[in-house]
Amino acid sequence: MKLEIKNLSKRYSGEVCALSNVNLSISKGMFGLLGANGAGKSTLMRTIATLQEADKGEIRLDNIDVVKNKHEARKLLGYLPQDFGLYPQETPENLLKQIAYLKGIKGKKERKALVSYYLDKVNLYKVRNQKLGGFSGGMTRRFGIAQALIGNPKLIIVDEPTAGLDPEEKTNFYNILSEASEKAIVILSTHIVEDIHRLCNDMAIISGGKVVEQGNPSQLLTPLNDKIWRKKVTKKEFENLKETQNVIRYELISGEILAYIYSNDIPGDGFEHVVPVLEDLFFIKRK
The missing domain is CATH 3.40.50.300 (P-loop containing nucleotide triphosphate hydrolases)
Structure with a gap:
């Protein structure tokens, strides 16, 4: 397939x-x-x-x-x-039976067994006869x-x-x-x-x-090895970094900014090398 x-x-x-x-x-x-x-x-x-x-x-x-x-x-x-x-x-049980029929499952016993199986899988079997209009957002998602x-x-x-x-x-x-x-x-x-x-x-x-x-997610990160750096900086320092370095993302921690830089070389004093994660690749490719 x-x-x-x-x-x-x-x-x-x-x-x-x-x-x-x-x-x-x-x-x-x-x-x-x-x-x-x-x-x-x-x-x-x-x-x-x-x-x-x-x-x-x-x-x-x-x-x-x-x-x-x-x-x-x-x-x-x-x-x-x-x-x-x-x-x-409609109830989740009845609507799922109709959907199963439209997908080619014609036998009543087979449909009933299949619907019961999936309602149990998504933890909705106990409410199978309740109306869908009264479902919470999470319950609706599970029905989906x-x-x-x-x-x-x-x-x-x-x-x-x-x-x-x-x-x-x-x-x-x-x-x-x-x-x-x-x-x-x-x-x-x-x-x-x-x-x-x-x-x-x-x-x-x-x-x-x-x-x-x-x-493959892990293989895509290989080219980023030794190229992701981070450092805690003040807001003023962060503004300067954005002008001089390739800042890919940042985190706010206790009033300080943890800046992540993409660079082949050490971006400056105080920066530490970190193992790249998929989030780094995502922000690099977004630019």
């Missing part, structure tokens, strides 16, 4: 370039798509999920032309968007996870999936995704850097609608 994206481009009204010649090759497993808000992540996800048209380019899922054969592609797709609506008068996984999809797309989840729910969700990625392509779109590094063997960074880096 492989997803191939070639020369994908999309412009919105007002000449806003959302995607610019995006090329990606994604195999089975967990793939991380990292980018700031407005970088083009959601546009790319919606286009892969056949919810909007690109201006040009190709998307192939194995032998399926996703652009030309949307119906066939949707049979293999599980999708959890960043924002989604629900039928407030269940509906994305129904039908054993070959391609699973999750866009900012952990919004509204507490730490325990977040861990449980990532365990579910990791299990699913053993048999499917799972695209995890997020701005949370640590999630990508912890979960994904392959990733891409998107900025300004362009893919600016792709590869």
Whole structure:
């Protein structure tokens, strides 16, 4: 199973370039798509999920032309968007049964067993007969996870999936995704850097609608070895640093600024070398 994206481009009204010649090759497993808000992540996800048209380019899922054969592609797709609506008068059990039917699971017993399995997975089985309109944000998100996984999809797309989840729910969700990625392509779109590094063997960074880096997270950090430095500075010193050094990010700690510098050489007195993390690469590539 492989997803191939070639020369994908999309412009919105007002000449806003959302995607610019995006090329990606994604195999089975967990793939991380990292980018700031407005970088083009959601546009790319919606286009892969056949919810909007690109201006040009190709998307192939194995032998399926996703652009030309949307119906066939949707049979293999599980999708959890960043924002989604629900039928407030429906119960999670009934709605999941309907979704399972639409995904080709026709047998009543099979549907019931599958729905019960996923409701239990996302800790919603006890409230399976409550109306969705009364669900909290976290419960709604967990329902979204269940509906994305129904039908054993070959391609699973999750866009900012952990919004509204507490730490325990977040861990449980990532365990579910990791299990699913053993048999499917799972695209995890997020701005949370640590999630990508912890979960994904392959990733891409998107900025300004362009893919600016792709590869294994750990291997992508190798070129940054011995090039990331940090130092606590005052606000005045920090302003001077921004004029003279390549400041990639900073942290505020007890009223002081911890500045991180990208440099081949020691930036100056008092700087210490630090092991690069994916967040450093993200900020470097954003510039």
